[in-house]
Amino acid sequence: MDFGLPTLDPPRLDHRTRNGFLFVAALVAGGHSMRIPLWLVLIVAVLFVWHYLITHHAWKLPGKMTRLGITLVLTLVTLKYYGTLFGRDAGMGFLVLLLGLKFLEFRTTRDGAVIIFLCYFLMLGGFLFDQSLWVSVYMVIVAWLATTVLIQMVAPSGQSNRYRLKLSGQLLISALPLALLLFLFFPRIQGNLWGLPSDAYSGLMGLSDSMSPGSISNLSSSDEVAFRVEFEGQPPPPKQRYWRAIVLSKTDGKTWSQADRGGPVEHRFRPMGTPVFYTITLEPHNKRWLFALDLPASQPEGTQLEPGYVLRAKDNVVQRYRYSLQSYPWYHTGKLSRKQRELNLELPKDFSPRVKNLVAAWRANNLNDQGIIRSALDYYRDKGFTYTLSPPLLRGDPVEQFLFESRRGYCEHYASSFVSLMRAAGIPSRVVTGYQGGEHNDAGNYYIVTQADAHAWAEVWLRQRGWVRVDPTAVVAPERIEYGIDAVRRLLGRGTLLGQLDAPALLRALKLNIPAQVWRNMGLYWDAMNNAWHHWVLDFNQQRQLKLMQWLGFRNPTWADLAVVLIGGFMLFALVVTTIILRRRQGTDPVVKIYNRFCKKLVRTNIRRLPWEGPQDFCNRAIIAQPGLGKDIQSIINQYIDIRYRGENDKTRINRFKKRVYNFRID
Amino acid sequence: MLGRHKLYMLPTRLGMILSVVLFAMLLASVNYNNSLAFLFTFLLSAMAFVSMLYTHRNLAGLELQAGPCEPVFAGELAHFTVVLTNNSALPKVALRLHHRGKEVVRCDVQAGTSQSAMVPVPASQRGRLKIPEMVFSSDFPLGIFFSWSKKLKLDQHCLVYPRPIGELPFSFVLNRQRYQDRGTRTEGDDFLGLRAYRPGDPPRHIHWKAVARGQVLLTKEFGGAGQDTVNLDWDLLGDMDKEARLSQLCRWVVDAHNADLHYSLHLPGINLPVDHGDTHQRRCLNRLALY
Known part of the structure; x- marks a missing residue:
């Protein structure tokens, strides 16, 4: 069947349209500029400028061989830098390069469309790195502008920029319901198609599965969110907000690490008191461990309990993961198996005799286990220990060095030295790491736990009570537990010694000035918005x-x-x-309506406007036919032309025109 | 009027490219299991879908009318005027008018206005040239869908006069006529008769006495003083075929008009008496075009 399909001559691309393309491409490439190497950013910028010079200063378009050469060389350089052209990082870098190169052969509208489509793909690429609300808003704006440029390319003249912006906005908004429908009901395939490139989850941070106090002189001060917690009902007080994740039982004297797997799973305990219910939204950390308040009594689907009452996901957490738990702050864990006892008493063979002597002195005072613990904590309190976030590096035996010489350190030093002391005294004990504390966000009524809240504490096993948490850091720096790491940092920054001030003085010292308070609240609101965004959009799976x-x-x-x-x-x-x-929109322009009314009036004098007659031609004809009305006709039609075609369409002019037509009479 | 049933639509090549890009975006979203990437892919796909409606809307309800067309001689270009009328409240953007698959006009029509466009069509044969079937199209707004109307038949044609060519020079008729004239008339100012007044007749030739008697305006006709009168006669061209005769006569009419002569035209069954002026010429040429 012959549909009479016509062929199309592509419209020409004018300078203004090309500027639009450059603008959008720069916005897209700019969004990626932090993730691609500087030399690549500069090359792409040069390519953009080159295109600008070609269009605006009549530079010559490079020849085919030149283009091929440039493309080949730059592709090879990119390949050499990344080692591949595929995967997330290299792929996006390469596509940004292609976007720049495309401008060297940007002649037809098809090239223009390819540029816009490439921009769309690069925007999607941006989401693979960052899905925050801020990035999403940026991308939506850029997508809107890109679509506007596409419209401008199709219809380069005749309409205003405002019209095009409005139209592309309408397109996006009218597409939204269908997009949501697809988002909600398009089958989500779990897993991946061609295997995730190894770089997919690089750059995720979190706890480490071992610790070596003294080997790192600076604790993470990152404000990156580790997880967020919503409590049902009353949240537990700060001194009970210990989020356990990793139990470190093995040590070689320097490094503490997890015990080998396969030991008996101790997951039963006798809960006491009332449980705490809460939901954790965990940021991906590319590890299996999950966080739980001491001690978790439930086990969400898809997780498992492992030795040490720690919760583990089945696979590494590479997406935000939300789980609800129930924990008992008070508990009795019962007996310890022989294997467990041995494991938690183990000390390196060359364990420091000086430390052994210290513990032996306490034992000699005929103290029981609880007395020993008290002595150890007193030792920290009375012997000039200080809490610092930048302790000196420890050489030799770090435990001995810390206990007798440096006496400066943070949670890892205290926890590890305390466990060493306990083990030397024959009390089964171990190091637990995780997070402690969390800041309340009033805007979203949840707690934010950041990487800086990472903490290490000790657990000792007592015959009467089972495993008991002991935090030696709390003795030296009670502010760390009561007010959080942020308060500690501020106090230390001001040179205040921890553990010295009473509560009112502390509160005074911690009071923020008003700008800082406003800033902090804004940050919390932003976090609450981001959290809602994550919950409702990003975590849909x-x-x-x-x-x-x-x-x-x-x-x-x-x-x-x-x-x-x-x-x-x-x-x-x-x-x-x-x-x-597609609803009929007959609401003709009011100015045209007035003009039509005028033409109708003229029909009475036998001057009928022909459908193809423009106002000027009609005016000339009408004046010849009705010279008597010539002045009026001329003036009215001139007003119409001014309003409609010269853009002099302000309200007063239109009203004057209307009045003139209404007062026009044929006698 | 372009109603809904008269429009077709197909994706363009750009639309094909976009569908490939969208599919790649979907694969990337699935592979990285990234919610926002899914949402973005779906948003663009939905936008591509919705743009179909915008493409359709851009053509729907557009009215096409044919305006007058000045007669032309065969071998020239006939310029048809077509008028696009947009009665809707939205502008019709990036319209194209095609005939025989070739784009002839590209324009926008603002809301509530009309836009006229000239469609040049080669006129090869004398007679009535029908306005060709027209097709409208547009790939507005995104260039990924392309909509076009079915072939629109308009009721308008252009009169095409015969090609004004002929080997016989004008002097051929002129001489013969002079020769004949000598036998019948000697004076140039002879009164020939009365005819109805036509605008443009000189006032001194008006038969004022008749006016005074209350009769209609009449013009006295005289044999032109110093003017030549020619008879353009089909029978003079005895040994030529029909089209060649018409072309030759056409040529003579044009020449006679340009020389401001008074001439008559005689075709088998048609006799146009001696006269001059634009109206006379048009009448003669019409007869030749449609003979």
């Missing part, structure tokens, strides 16, 4: 999709059910959006 389908009434949703919902929703969307977009 297969499980949530399943729950949504169940909520809709599908008991065991299959892909076929998803397809039914998708198709049904799509038809509804198509119906509504078609009705809205």
